[in-house]
Amino acid sequence: MSARRTGPWWKGIAVAAAVACALPASTPAAAGGRTAPAAVPVLDWGPCPDAPGFSCATAAVPLDHRRPGGRTIELAVIKRPATDPGRRVGSLFFNPGGPGNAAAGTAALPVAYELLPRALRERFDIVSWDPRGVGRSTAVRCFRSAEEFAAWAERVPDGFPVGARERGNWIRAFAELGRLCEQRVPALLRHVSTADTARDLDLLRRAVGDRRLSYLGVSYGTFLGATYAGLFPDRVRAMVLDGNVDPVRWVRMRPALPTELRQGADLGSARTLSRFLALCGRTTADRCAFSAGSPRATRDKFERLLRRLRERPQGEATYAATVGAVVNGLYVVDPGWTELAEDLQDLWEGGTPSLRGATGATGALRAPAPPEGDGEPAYPEVEPAYAVECSESPVPRDPRRYHHFERYARARSGDVGRYWAWLPEPCATWPARAADPYTGPWNRSAVPVLTVNTTHDPATPHRAAVAATRHLGSARLLTVRGHGHTTLLNPSACAARHEVRYFLTGALPPRGAVCRQDTPPFAAPAGK
Known part of the structure; x- marks a missing residue:
């Protein structure tokens, strides 16, 4: 789940908000290939200008996978070749979470690369990409200038709204954001769902020459992995999902709460x-x-x-x-x-620190504008996250109800409940729904999926991982006794050994396996 929304990629988890009513389930036949297949993209790899040692390419994919001969959009792709090419297994696709800019792999992979186990870096090309709607791919951008963005952002309360006046400002500002996006990128808004991205991923798998997919997804990337396994069950080679979203509660509004509160x-x-x-x-x-x-x-x-x-x-x-x-x-x-x-x-003590953890759901709105270049805007993008989540994850559509949800969440989880209650409210007035979503079944993968979760995850709680593992059929859960969001960011050498073994041999950890986190909170510095 992700705390909004344009800060560093590791702040981007997966759960947020969306549409008003439960979406109809897609049948496996309708969700997979139903017309002539799209052309496999040609990846013309070259050096990445801002990531030494990495290669970059651009892939052309259909805007609408149901119409593979129609309009195409571009995906920015990045890879780091296997460091032991003589023992190379294939490509390992990595999704860092999100959705939205937190999922931009061209920015995340150079940062995250050294966090991956060395054995995986030796044996796999590590590949990532900016999902459609995001970053350097064909992006959902609804503001024409940094000045227009700044004028809009100035009206949005930081973190979440407090009091009737701020609630009104919040609701009006995000309703306006939806209207702007509908005016400026109407076609793209209906084709940035997780299912669309999963279909892109299958084309990228074919483009790198892999017969089946090896995949590591963290946070929201676990929902993308579950969606891929549902759409293409026979094309999964190995899949590790770290920091899990419950896919059923993502797509079904049961109980009748906003997405984050349903996820817990x-x-x-x-x-x-x-x-x-x-x-x-x-x-x-x-x-x-x-x-x-x-x-x-x-x-x-x-x-x-x-x-x-x-x-x-x-x-x-x-x-x-x-x-x-x-x-x-x-x-x-x-x-x-x-x-x-x-x-x-x-x-x-009365100071004014920088609040390094982030500044809340909309704190990125106050962030300095990024430099303009390479087709990227000169303002922090907030639109892509809403475009994805709001198109596919149902939420109550009456904005006035979110003050009630805030009180409900405050009663059960304290001050932090207010933050999570308001995070999905922009989806209450979002104008677009996914044209071709996937809503299950989730237990179709031909090979067992490995799910991993810490016991005290502040965004994707362990109970969501238990539920996700159950929904995924033959999946196996590896529990890590520890804290923080995902084991990628809070390492466990024990968990890494299980993941490497699984990726290389397909062997799962024993049922009920438990690992420990390497560095406990407030540990003494090394050597003391």
Whole structure:
């Protein structure tokens, strides 16, 4: 699940929002190839201008896979060749999460490459891409200039809305965003669903010459993997899904809650925050700057800080922005939890820290504009995430109900519940639905899928992984006792060994296997 939405890729998890009513299930025949197949893209690899050692290419794919001879769009593709080419197995496709810009593989892969186990880097070409609608691919861009974007963003409350006036501003601003996108990219809006991207992925698999797909997806990338396995069950070679979205709750509005609340993201954040405060309180201030000497005292200190910020913001550190920063700051234990504790202590002492964890759902709206070039806009893109999620994941369509959902989430998960309740609200007024979505079945893969999840994930809780594993039929769940969003970002050597073995041989971990995280929160520095 992703906290919105244009910050660093590792903040991008997968769960957000969407359309009003449950979508009709696609039959396997209708969801797969139903007309003449699209032409396999030709990848003319060349050096990446801003990623030494990586190769880049552009793939042409159909806008509408039901009409393969019609309009085409472009996908930006990136790869790093296997470092031991004599023992090369094939290509391993990597999706870093999202949806939206967090899923832009051309930016993510150079950052994430060294996090992948060395054995995988030796034996596979590691391939990623910017999904349709995103980044350097044919993108959903709804603002004509940075100035137009800035004028819109100025009206959006940071983090989430607090009070009737901010709620009204939030709802009107995101309704306007939907109208702008409908005016400027109407055709693309209906063809950026996860199913469209899964069909692109199958063309990319063929373009690199692999008979079957090897795939690693994290966060929202787990839903993309599940969708691919449903659409193309006989074309899966090996698939690891890390930080899992429940695919059934993504596409079905049962219970009748917004997407994140159905997924339990608010509960995952609340439980992880509770662990953060407890572990911080059990250690000393030199390891956790926010420690008040005990778990209870540290929790009380945190609650007093939030109450104070509600009454008197400190610069840009409002109550809502701070809650959003806390949620995002829980994603990476080392060094993220240490940095989050330092930021909270700075706030406690009256400072105005940069809130390194992020600045909430809309904090990226205040980010400096990226440099213009290579066809990219000079403003932080927020549109692609909504374009994907809002087209396929149903949410209640009355914006006035989200204040009710906020109260409901606050009652069950505390302050972080407010953040997750408002995250999908823009989808309540989103104008477009996917033309050809996939809504199951999910248990069709010809080979078992390996799911992996930490026990205290602030965005994709362990219970969602249990559900996803059940829906995926013969899948096997590997549990990692630890904290943070995904094991890619919070490594476990034990989990990595299981993943490498599975990718190379197809062997699954034993049923009920449990690993531990390598670096616990607030660990002593190496050598001490």
